[in-house]
Amino acid sequence: MKKNKDSSRRNFIKKMAASAAAVAAGTAAFAADDNIIRFTLSKKRAFSANDNVNIALIGAGGMGTQDTITALSVPGIKIVAACDLYDGRLKDAREKWGKDLFTTRSYKEVLNRRDIDAVIVATPDHWHQQISIDAMKAGKHVYCEKPMVHSVVEGPAVIQAQKETGKVFQVGSQGVSSLGNEKAKELLKSGAIGTLNYAEGFWARHSPVGAWQYPIPADASPATVDWETYISNTTKRPFDPLRFFRWRNYLDYGTGMSGDLFVHLFSSLHFITDSLGPNKVYSSGGLRYWKDGREVPDVLLGTFDYPQAQAHPPFNLSLRCNFVDGTSGTTYLKLVGSEGSMDITWDDVVLKRNKTITSDDPFFIEQMKKAGTPLTDRKRIMPPEEIKFEAEKGYRGGPYDHFVNFFQAIRNGGKVVEDAIFGYRAAAPALLCIDSYNNDTAISWNPEKMQVIKK
Numbered sequence: 378m379k380k381n382k383d384s385s386r387r388n389f390i391k392k393m394a395a396s397a398a399a400v401a402a403g404t405a406a407f408a409a410d411d412n413i414i415r416f417t418l419s420k421k422r423a424f425s426a427n428d429n430v431n432i433a434l435i436g437a438g439g440m441g442t443q444d445t446i447t448a449l450s451v452p453g454i455k456i457v458a459a460c461d462l463y464d465g466r467l468k469d470a471r472e473k474w475g476k477d478l479f480t481t482r483s484y485k486e487v488l489n490r491r492d493i494d495a496v497i498v499a500t501p502d503h504w505h506q507q508i509s510i511d512a513m514k515a516g517k518h519v520y521c522e523k524p525m526v527h528s529v530v531e532g533p534a535v536i537q538a539q540k541e542t543g544k545v546f547q548v549g550s551q552g553v554s555s556l557g558n559e560k561a562k563e564l565l566k567s568g569a570i571g572t573l574n575y576a577e578g579f580w581a582r583h584s585p586v587g588a589w590q591y592p593i594p595a596d597a598s599p600a601t602v603d604w605e606t607y608i609s610n611t612t613k614r615p616f617d618p619l620r621f622f623r624w625r626n627y628l629d630y631g632t633g634m635s636g637d638l639f640v641h642l643f644s645s646l647h648f649i650t651d652s653l654g655p656n657k658v659y660s661s662g663g664l665r666y667w668k669d670g671r672e673v674p675d676v677l678l679g680t681f682d683y684p685q686a687q688a689h690p691p692f693n694l695s696l697r698c699n700f701v702d703g704t705s706g707t708t709y710l711k712l713v714g715s716e717g718s719m720d721i722t723w724d725d726v727v728l729k730r731n732k733t734i735t736s737d738d739p740f741f742i743e744q745m746k747k748a749g750t751p752l753t754d755r756k757r758i759m760p761p762e763e764i765k766f767e768a769e770k771g772y773r774g775g776p777y778d779h780f781v782n783f784f785q786a787i788r789n790g791g792k793v794v795e796d797a798i799f800g801y802r803a804a805a806p807a808l809l810c811i812d813s814y815n816n817d818t819a820i821s822w823n824p825e826k827m828q829v830i831k832k
């Protein structure tokens with residue numbers, strides 16, 4: 378039996394090595410010890426920086442700044458303008474990218490400029506739809522941060538604008554471009570975990586900033602913040618710096634834990650499984666600790682039913698998010714199948730394979746004989762076989778590859794994976810969690826037609 382196990386293990390590893398060598402997320406080298414087999418993942422990029430791409434940033438806060446730094450690390454990319462509603466951010470942008478940078482509070486002034494090819498939209502969620510549509514109609518390619526839209530009803534108009542304008546539109550769940558996600562997709566296809574039946578994802582944090590209690594700048598006031606524009610597409614209220622700088626806590630602007638974090642897990646899961654999405658969404662949770670006036674829970678659970686589809690068997694998904702978690706910092710996505718599981722990050726995949734086999738334990742066989750039940754064909758669970766696929770040293774990560782993919786599509790007239798349809802299919806179940814939680818009810822969703830099913 379040991380021989381069988383060893384040869385099946387060797388065959389599997391050989392298969393992995395051969396198939397891995399044939400794809401982008403390839404194998405540079407592998408090393409084995411008794412328990413863990415390690416492969417190194419690397420990627421060949423057919424890269425040309427022939428055409429310069431001029432970009433502008435709309436929403437120059439934390440993520441917008443990070444996105445721009447990443448975008449500018451791709452050869453041939455130049456920033457020419459930045460837009461924000463808080464003067465302090467515009468000052469920071471000029472300090473970072475030069476005093477010649479065009480800065481403005483009005484995104485329309487950015488869109489009117491002819492020297493801009495693409496914009497990064499990194500405003501709070503309630504501005505994603507309007508700015509993205511206006512930008513595509515003004516002839517700009519768009520990299521829009523996740524979630525693509527602020528509510529489910531906003532999605533179809535973005536899809537329509539992308540179709541009509543033919544512009545490249547990419548949503549910013551950068552994990553889908555990572556080596557880890559690409560490898561997981563390939564492994565699932567090759568049958569490495571058998572038949573998929575379950576997936577789960579988790580985000581844990583335990584700090585004020587992790588729980589969205591960001592610092593409020595000392596100079597925040599109606600003079601330095603364009604509050605009227607900020608709330609011009611939502612409920613009118615007097616100036617409130619908390620609602621501006623800690624927007625994630627309020628549903629007029631943010632989308633709670635599910636829109637902020639579950640959406641990344643949906644994006645990766647849908648990329649890996651080629652799924653169009655779940656047909657049932659249910660969410661529950663509560664506000665346990667961060668009782669600072671926020672309108673959203675700080676512990677959230679979601680369960681989702683994925684129906685039988687052309688690309689995958691039926692399976693269940695469980696997502697969790699906890700901002701009062703003593704294990705702080707744990708984040709994972711796991712796919713489970715009949716023959717094993719995969720723990721997936723952007724930089725690595727840990728594959729655990731497991732099969733029930735006939736027992737070869739002589740003591741056990743003897744005992745069973747003595748007991749008069751010679752169950753030599755009784756199955757037992759083998760200790761898992763663990764294979765780790767790790768990105769090569771110096772890998773620049775999913776965020777870099779996501780921008781490379783975006784700019785390649787602009788330069789070559791190609792397609793991006795996380796386009797408006799993909800972005801909407803990832804955002805919709807996340808956004809429906811808010812409705813499910815608030816109304817304490819399960820919601821049916823048609824993932825093909827991208828519509829809520831009314832009962």
Ligand SMILES: NC(=O)c1ccc[n+]([C@@H]2O[C@H](COP(=O)([O-])OP(=O)(O)OC[C@H]3O[C@@H](n4cnc5c(N)ncnc54)[C@H](O)[C@@H]3O)[C@@H](O)[C@H]2O)c1
Pocket residue numbers: 435436437438439440441460461462463466482484499500501502504522523524549550551606607622637
């Ligand atoms: N992909 C990721 O990993 C990731 C990580 C963090 C945030 N995000 C997304 O990025 C977006 C921004 O998040 P953040 O953490 O950077 O928030 P932030 O508050 O740090 O930045 C948002 C900026 O947008 C500005 N702004 C607001 N309304 C505007 C408007 N109408 N026009 C121009 N500027 C406007 C604000 O003044 C602020 O500077 C969100 O959609 C968020 O979900 C994505």
